[in-house]
Amino acid sequence: MKYIDPHIxxxxxxxxxxxxxxxxxVVAVSEPAFWAGYDRSTASSFADYFRHLLEVxxxxxxxxxIQHYAWLCINAKEAENVSLSRxxxxxxxxxxxxxxxxxxxxxxxxxxTRNEITVFxxxxxxxxxxxxxILIHTxxxxxxxxxxxxxxxxxxxxxxxxxxxxxxxxxxxxxxRVARDNGFWAGLTIYPVTKVTPQRGADILEQFGxxxxxxxxxxxxxxxxxxxxxDTCLEYRSRGHSEQEATEIxxxxxxxxxxxxAKWKLKASE
Ligand SMILES: [Zn+2]
Numbered sequence: 567m568k569y570i571d572p573h574i575x576x577x578x579x580x581x582x583x584x585x586x587x588x589x590x591x592v593v594a595v596s597e598p599a600f601w602a603g604y605d606r607s608t609a610s611s612f613a614d615y616f617r618h619l620l621e622v623x624x625x626x627x628x629x630x631x632i633q634h635y636a637w638l639c640i641n642a643k644e645a646e647n648v649s650l651s652r653x654x655x656x657x658x659x660x661x662x663x664x665x666x667x668x669x670x671x672x673x674x675x676x677x678x679t680r681n682e683i684t685v686f687x688x689x690x691x692x693x694x695x696x697x698x699x700i701l702i703h704t705x706x707x708x709x710x711x712x713x714x715x716x717x718x719x720x721x722x723x724x725x726x727x728x729x730x731x732x733x734x735x736x737x738x739x740x741x742x743r744v745a746r747d748n749g750f751w752a753g754l755t756i757y758p759v760t761k762v763t764p765q766r767g768a769d770i771l772e773q774f775g776x777x778x779x780x781x782x783x784x785x786x787x788x789x790x791x792x793x794x795x796x797d798t799c800l801e802y803r804s805r806g807h808s809e810q811e812a813t814e815i816x817x818x819x820x821x822x823x824x825x826x827x828a829k830w831k832l833k834a835s836e
Contacts, residue, residue, distance in 0.1 A: 567809055570820040570832070571595045571795050573672070573701070573735055573753060573782035576623050576634065577615075578603070583785065583792050588630035590796045594832055596824065597623060598637040598672035598701050603787040605644055609653035612640065616657065620664055635830065637671035637701050638662070645676075645685035655685075655692060662696050668827050669693065671701025672735060675713040678705060687720060694726035699827055702734045702750075704741065706761060714741040718748050731826055733780060738762060742774055751823050755784040756794035764797040771802055776815045780823060 569592045576584075576597050587595070597619060606612060619636040627634035638661055640654040661667060670693040675682045693700050700721075705713035714734065721727050734745040735753030738761070745752040756767045767781060783795040799816050803809070818834035825833065 567591055567799070567813060567816070568593050569795060569799070569816045570824075571782055571785075571792060572733070572780040572820040572824070573598060573755065573784045574792060575600055575784065575786035576627065577618055578787040579785055579792070581626070584627060584630040584632065587632060587792050590792075592632060592792065592795075594633040594635070594820075595627065596635045596637065596668060596701075596820075598703070599639050600641045600672060600703075600786065601643045605647075606650075609650060609657060612654045613657055616661060620661065620666055624666055633832070635666050635668050635824070637669050638667060639670050639673045639689055640685065641672065642674050642676035642682050642686070642703055642705075645682050646679060648681050648684055651685040652688070655688060658692060659696060662698060665829055668824060668829065669699030669701060669731075670696075671699075671733075672703040673700065674703035674717055675705050675709070676703075678709050678713045678716060683716065683720075686717070690720060690724055690727065694724060700727070700732040702732060704734060704736045706736065710736070710738060711740055711744075714744050718744055718750065721750070722748060733823055735780075735782070736761075736784070739770060739773070742770065742779075746774075746778055751778045751780060754779060754781045754798075756781065756798045757784075757790055758794060759789070764794060764801045767798040768801040768805060771815060772805070776811070776819065778819070778823075779815065780820050781815060 624634040640651045673689040729749030733751040737752040821834040824830040
């Protein structure tokens with residue numbers, strides 16, 4: 567079976583993880599720009615980070631037969647610094663035509679602060695002006711429902727934004743409807759222990775149905791890993807779902823969402 571990991575931070579992972587993904591049949595990944603585990607001090611650090619995402623990581627992935635795409639933005643955590651954020655946002659437009667850039671992301675909220683909302687709105691405007699798809703980070707833990715509601719209302723109020731071109735990630739049981747009922751795609755991020763585990767992910771897929779859901783590992787510099795994507799698929803299959811049903815979720819759905827951008831080459835298997 568073939569997989570796509572629609573949200574993974576490869577810059578933080580070892581080559582062992584690429585080997586693991588290749589063995590399991592992961593053929594493509596998408597990497598949103600995010601926090602690096604520490605706050606960067608200047609916009610030039612982000613310029614280098616974007617170069618890493620667009621030049622270094624695709625070559626690294628290609629060695630394992632994996633296609634690597636990226637999304638650009640300033641993440642919600644570092645968006646607390648509004649003046650730095652504005653300098654970073656200025657770096658983005660010239661890079662949007664790059665053949666491996668799928669859109670603006672992962673933008674969103676972390677602690678739902680005024681500054682985060684300001685920078686979020688400016689990046690939604692950037693995406694709208696350049697007709698870009700959007701990948702959304704929703705806050706973890708107790709701020710999640712409130713943050714998801716703020717994000718979706720900002721997106722809904724901007725008539726230039728087409729909801730089906732937006733993926734709202736890190737959904738849980740109490741937020742998945744907020745995303746899908748408003749016409750957005752929903753992402754499920756699977757973690758080994760905290761947050762949504764493979765078992766809980768399979769529960770959500772069964773409870774809510776697979777339509778417009780993309781499952782990902784979001785593997786980053788913290789406790790996480792690409793194994794959480796494949797473990798969720800194994801858990802789902804162990805409950806009696808067919809390979810075709812699993813392919814719908816773990817391959818076809820990402821192809822359908824990303825395929826709205828002509829740069830994405832893989833096609834859903836019908
Ligand atoms: Zn992420």
